[in-house]
Amino acid sequence: METVRALVEQYGLIAIFTGCVAEGESFAILGGFFVHQEILPLAGVFAATFLGSFLGDSMFFMAGRHFTNHPLVMRLRHKRGFSHAYRLVRRHPNIFVLTNRFIYGLRLVGGVAAGMANIPVARFFVLNALSSVIWSTVFVGLGYFFGLGAETLIGDTLRTHHRLLIGLAIGVAAMIIAAVIAHRMAKKEPREPE
Template sequence: MSIEALIAQFGLPAVALGAALEGETVVLSGGLIAHQGLLPLHGVMAAAAIGSFVADQVFFLLGRRFRTHRLVRKVTERPTFSRVLRLLERYPTGFILAFRFLYGFRTISPIAIGTSAVPARRFVLLNALAAVVWGIVIGGIGYSFGGAVELAFGHLRRHGHLALAIAALVAVATAITLLVRARLRRSIEAEDPNIP
């Protein structure tokens, strides 16, 4: 079953679960579906924020509570983990607010933050703020992209051309993600040229 079919069938709970497990693609699809009038946009944004917040809190708590467990230690051995910790040490507030927007850092970051000295209360507050912003931005991009597709192809029927819109949206999101990732990598390499 496709992402848009799951969202159309299960509505906002599917958006929340998708935001927790997968992330941007589900929320972008939710925004597109909201543009079709099948879901309320504010509901998509709220569901995305809630799903993202809950998932990141769970990963944070896993890192905090089980930092010596073999599965968490396995995560800490990844090269990305040390990069996350370096960025967290250098820009603690900014990194917590931004990690969900950075490709490749989304799942590992809350675990890394959980193993750090960042107080749980501070993480909860910053994570809540970042999740709300993320839900609004990503849901809004999906909704706006629905408008662009409608301008390009005429008024979309409730289920017509949705697959084309999703495919184009995924292509654009992938291109943006690769660009952001390349810039972040250059920034990290500028700080430490010995990074592999």
Template sequence: MTIELLIARYGLIALFFGAGIEGEACVITGGVFAHRGVLSLPAAMVAAALGSFAADQVLFLLGRRYRNLAWVRRLHDKPAFARAIAMIEQHPNRFIFVFRFLYGLRTVSPVAIGTTKIPARRFLLINALAAIIWAIAFTTVGFVFGHALEALLGELLTPVNIAIVVAVIAVLAAVIWLVRRSRNRASDTTR
């Protein structure tokens, strides 16, 4: 099976999970694949919106239900969590709408919001609208970026080359995550 067939068959599923776990890079890549005709642009937008929405809903519910668990309490000690709480207190609805666009706050924000008294229904509605806008924006960037790359690189922009770049980015992201995780654990044990 060729890489194009794999992406065509499983790309939307990967985009759904990638939007929820990693975020922008996966969604932009989905837009690039839509530009190449491997994925449908509207389908990529829907998969990205649903993945982002679902991940944030799960994190919100975990923060709401398990606010006293150790991992949530550890998040409380993080500067990003404190920044998120401060922003929630100032402008709760705006913050719910924009947190996914704020670097460094994307993952902790739904958990932080879950620990507040913001009604679950309000979070659900604003989160859904924000996920749709976010997905449309970043898949469109990938789609347009695909046009620009094709103009610059021409024949070098193949699904195989894109998949290689995506794999390298994923490996680098995983290495960075593991290094940060080990540093956080090391700093937690020294306290």
């Protein structure tokens, strides 16, 4: 377990940053849990979640803005949820940019849709930064309070090696729940003809 802890301490922030570039809720929650367990520093986890979230959405926005015919962008444009995201961003661009990352399963296609919707670049970056701060605070906070709850339930038996296992279990559970929700949402929205 000391090897696992050393790996988390050494590479945890990189993994959190990388995970938050895409659909990263479970990585942010896991980061918050490791902050509570004093395995990772709060400032580092917050910076990793904020930067990953901000840069990920910015990349997809710029891809939608400048590379609409690229195969990756074309694949995203044909995914379920894209037409819904595009309609929403056209009707309510500011609200969409602020809330898109909170809707699991729409984040990637939503970034491309925002890039195609003629939102001014400067406005997108400001709204994206604000949304990233809120998102990071919410999900890192959730992970922290999961740690607090686990410690209260388990009490003195929560030792270093248990902390890692509980953290990994929280991360896996968050990914499974998010995947089930995304699958159900995708089944509800019919594909539009190409």
